[in-house]
Amino acid sequence: MLSKARPILEDTIKDMFSTALPTCFKLADLGCSSGPNTLLFVSEIIDVVYELCQQQNCKLPELQVFLNDLPGNDFNTVFKSLPFFCDKFGKEKGDLYGQHCFISGVPGSFYHRLFPSKSLHFFHSSCSIHWLSKVPEGISNNKGNIYMATASPPNVFKAYQEQFQKDFSLFLRLRSEEIIQGGRVVFTFISRSTDDPRSKDCCLIWELLAKSLLDLAAKGLVLEADIDTFNLPYYHPYEGEVREIIEMEGSFDIDKLETFATNWDANDDINNNNFVFDKDQCGRNVANIVRAAAEPMLVSHFGDDITDELFKRYAEYVGEHLCVEKTKHINIVLTMTKKE
Amino acid sequence: MLSKARPILEDTIKDMFSTALPTCFKLADLGCSSGPNTLLFVSEIIDVVYELCQQQNCKLPELQVFLNDLPGNDFNTVFKSLPFFCDKFGKEKGDLYGQHCFISGVPGSFYHRLFPSKSLHFFHSSCSIHWLSKVPEGISNNKGNIYMATASPPNVFKAYQEQFQKDFSLFLRLRSEEIIQGGRVVFTFISRSTDDPRSKDCCLIWELLAKSLLDLAAKGLVLEADIDTFNLPYYHPYEGEVREIIEMEGSFDIDKLETFATNWDANDDINNNNFVFDKDQCGRNVANIVRAAAEPMLVSHFGDDITDELFKRYAEYVGEHLCVEKTKHINIVLTMTKKE
Numbered sequence: 001m002l003s004k005a006r007p008i009l010e011d012t013i014k015d016m017f018s019t020a021l022p023t024c025f026k027l028a029d030l031g032c033s034s035g036p037n038t039l040l041f042v043s044e045i046i047d048v049v050y051e052l053c054q055q056q057n058c059k060l061p062e063l064q065v066f067l068n069d070l071p072g073n074d075f076n077t078v079f080k081s082l083p084f085f086c087d088k089f090g091k092e093k094g095d096l097y098g099q100h101c102f103i104s105g106v107p108g109s110f111y112h113r114l115f116p117s118k119s120l121h122f123f124h125s126s127c128s129i130h131w132l133s134k135v136p137e138g139i140s141n142n143k144g145n146i147y148m149a150t151a152s153p154p155n156v157f158k159a160y161q162e163q164f165q166k167d168f169s170l171f172l173r174l175r176s177e178e179i180i181q182g183g184r185v186v187f188t189f190i191s192r193s194t195d196d197p198r199s200k201d202c203c204l205i206w207e208l209l210a211k212s213l214l215d216l217a218a219k220g221l222v223l224e225a226d227i228d229t230f231n232l233p234y235y236h237p238y239e240g241e242v243r244e245i246i247e248m249e250g251s252f253d254i255d256k257l258e259t260f261a262t263n264w265d266a267n268d269d270i271n272n273n274n275f276v277f278d279k280d281q282c283g284r285n286v287a288n289i290v291r292a293a294a295e296p297m298l299v300s301h302f303g304d305d306i307t308d309e310l311f312k313r314y315a316e317y318v319g320e321h322l323c324v325e326k327t328k329h330i331n332i333v334l335t336m337t338k339k340e
Numbered sequence: 341m342l343s344k345a346r347p348i349l350e351d352t353i354k355d356m357f358s359t360a361l362p363t364c365f366k367l368a369d370l371g372c373s374s375g376p377n378t379l380l381f382v383s384e385i386i387d388v389v390y391e392l393c394q395q396q397n398c399k400l401p402e403l404q405v406f407l408n409d410l411p412g413n414d415f416n417t418v419f420k421s422l423p424f425f426c427d428k429f430g431k432e433k434g435d436l437y438g439q440h441c442f443i444s445g446v447p448g449s450f451y452h453r454l455f456p457s458k459s460l461h462f463f464h465s466s467c468s469i470h471w472l473s474k475v476p477e478g479i480s481n482n483k484g485n486i487y488m489a490t491a492s493p494p495n496v497f498k499a500y501q502e503q504f505q506k507d508f509s510l511f512l513r514l515r516s517e518e519i520i521q522g523g524r525v526v527f528t529f530i531s532r533s534t535d536d537p538r539s540k541d542c543c544l545i546w547e548l549l550a551k552s553l554l555d556l557a558a559k560g561l562v563l564e565a566d567i568d569t570f571n572l573p574y575y576h577p578y579e580g581e582v583r584e585i586i587e588m589e590g591s592f593d594i595d596k597l598e599t600f601a602t603n604w605d606a607n608d609d610i611n612n613n614n615f616v617f618d619k620d621q622c623g624r625n626v627a628n629i630v631r632a633a634a635e636p637m638l639v640s641h642f643g644d645d646i647t648d649e650l651f652k653r654y655a656e657y658v659g660e661h662l663c664v665e666k667t668k669h670i671n672i673v674l675t676m677t678k679k680e
Contacts, residue, residue, distance in 0.1 A: 023457070024459070062456040062457060064456050064459070066444060071419045071420050071422055071423060072420065073419075075419055075445060076414060076415055079411045079415060079445070079447035080411050080447075082411055082447055082448070099453065102453070102454065102455055102456055103446075104406060104444040104447075105419070105444060105445040105446075106442070107420075107422055107443075107444075107445070113439065114442065115404075115442055116364040116404050116442055117363070117364070119364070119404070
């Protein structure tokens with residue numbers, strides 16, 4: 001996903017600092033997580049800024065990077081990897097890191113204020129904003145489903161849509177308070193291809209998980225009543241909805257709003273010439289990604305006894321589905337400028 | 341220790357903002373650790389700023405607090421405790437925390453740059469600056485000791501002193517680059533009562549640990565050669581030395597440099613009317629504090645098999661010593677202003 005967003009990230013930073021770089025470039029990554037990709041963003045930013053400096057023949061600015069995620073995120077692992085990360089950059093680009101790049105961790109929900117007023121130049125977020133602040137209220141009739149599904153009653157679609165409107169508006173307002181005038185954002189998140197929330201690229205990946213849960217219920221491993229009361233705090237917005245919320249909220253001008261499709265299995269990429277389709281492997285790859293995202297919520301609702309069995313079943317359903325049709329994720333990449 | 345430094349911390353902040361508070365007060369706690377005291381400093385600061393605002397009848401400034409410690413510090417535990425901390429403050433002082441206080445974690449050694457140039461108003465550090473950046477070089481003849489000891493050869497004292505001079509000068513230079521002109525610092529750290537580094541309030545607490553290690557060597561649990569090659573990266577400076585280094589480095593004006601004595605066992609405090617001296621309990625209390633500080637270094641040198649036995653023996657030695665004489669820690673509290 002970052003590889004598709006990379007040129008846009010690069011163009012945005014270059015456009016932002018086309019005349020001059022600030023003394024200290026202050027930026028935040030919202031929903032940084034704690035895996036192999038966490039520092040990839042910082043690394044990209046350092047590259048872009050370094051290149052800009054060489055072009056403008058100017059002194060390297062200081063970089064203050066804030067890595068944000070929920071307080072339960074494993075910041076310790078991220079922090080322990082920083083010395084190696086710095087060493088690598090030190091070797092590649094002289095004292096760039098040690099002298100110029102200051103990285104800190106900011107625990108908290110991005111549905112709350114995270115930074116002082118007008119303190120940042122740039123916000124980035126990859127694969128996070130599709131998570132809602134909470135499960136929408138009033139959807140207790142969404143039985144047998146765990147998200148908007150083809151079979152969900154109409155109020156469920158409305159409740160999810162309204163929760164996203166509320167959350168995304170709040171998110172924009174909070175960030176607009178924290179960013180300087182003229183500051184930029186680059187957000188990438190998962191969406192859907194049509195206005196209809198019943199579309200496959202939106203619901204299907206979670207419908208297969210609901211189906212796997214119901215299989216476990218049939219075996220007596222899960223209570224069906226527990227499935228009925230479980231719903232995901234997640235939303236795939238349509239690009240038209242995103243545009244409308246941004247315009248209504250009013251703090252940012254949209255510079256670019258594009259969508260691109262990616263295969264559910266990231267290894268099954270058009271650039272990966274060595275890829276051989278293997279339904280079992282693809283099923284497992286997708287299941288691992290979905291598991292990494294959803295496991296904490298599943299465990300806190302269903303306990304941790306069922307997850308291995310659940311994702312084994314899920315991997316099979318995903319693999320079977322991908323044999324029939326390579327359903328895609330639709331990703332939005334959105335860049336905006338804070339209004340004067 | 342913080343209770344003794346509290347009035348000085350309060351006076352410094354009040355003096356600093358006697359005319360007006362900034363829009364956003366930016367400060368850092370260096371060597372924040374991850375125990376019950378980690379957020380005590382933030383809590384004190386919020387109290388002082390809140391009080392100042394009420395006195396000046398002004399809008400509460402935003403607070404940006406950077407908690408710093410080495411990348412191996414358990415920031416996850418600190419971060420997980422933040423929501424409870426905020427709730428508590430929210431209840432006591434309205435929306436003070438949620439709207440105004442932004443806490444982040446900064447992993448790294450304070451013997452490196454940690455923050456952008458001129459980006460902070462205030463530095464605090466409690467019980468950290470007596471840790472050196474490394475064990476001094478050239479002290480391989482300090483056999484049977486693990487720190488400066490009465491029986492150490494003269495070069496050992498010199499090597500420790502020089503390492504502190506180098507480290508503390510560097511520390512001052514780095515902080516002076518990060519703080520604004522007129523910015524303040526309040527540092528509290530452990531020192532000694534006389535110019536003579538052989539003094540009991542300096543060496544003894546570690547001599548008893550060396551003695552405990554040698555007991556384990558006599559039992560065959562530790563190799564004597566391993567003790568000979570182990571030395572602590574620690575230094576108890578005399579206040580005269582501290583003053584001289586600050587004056588030589590030249591970035592800060594000393595506002596106050598005071599010392600105060602505390603009992604090795606913090607429970608054995610003059611304000612604790614209920615305290616009954618129990619040598620076993622006191623020995624264990626002191627051993628627990630020393631263990632918390634030194635265990636990671638001991639484990640990485642001697643392995644983790646001996647630590648329980650070592651600190652049991654150590655607690656006995658400390659208890660026996662405290663029956664004979666209540667040797668004190670000598671603490672320095674130092675406040676300074678960044679020069680124009």
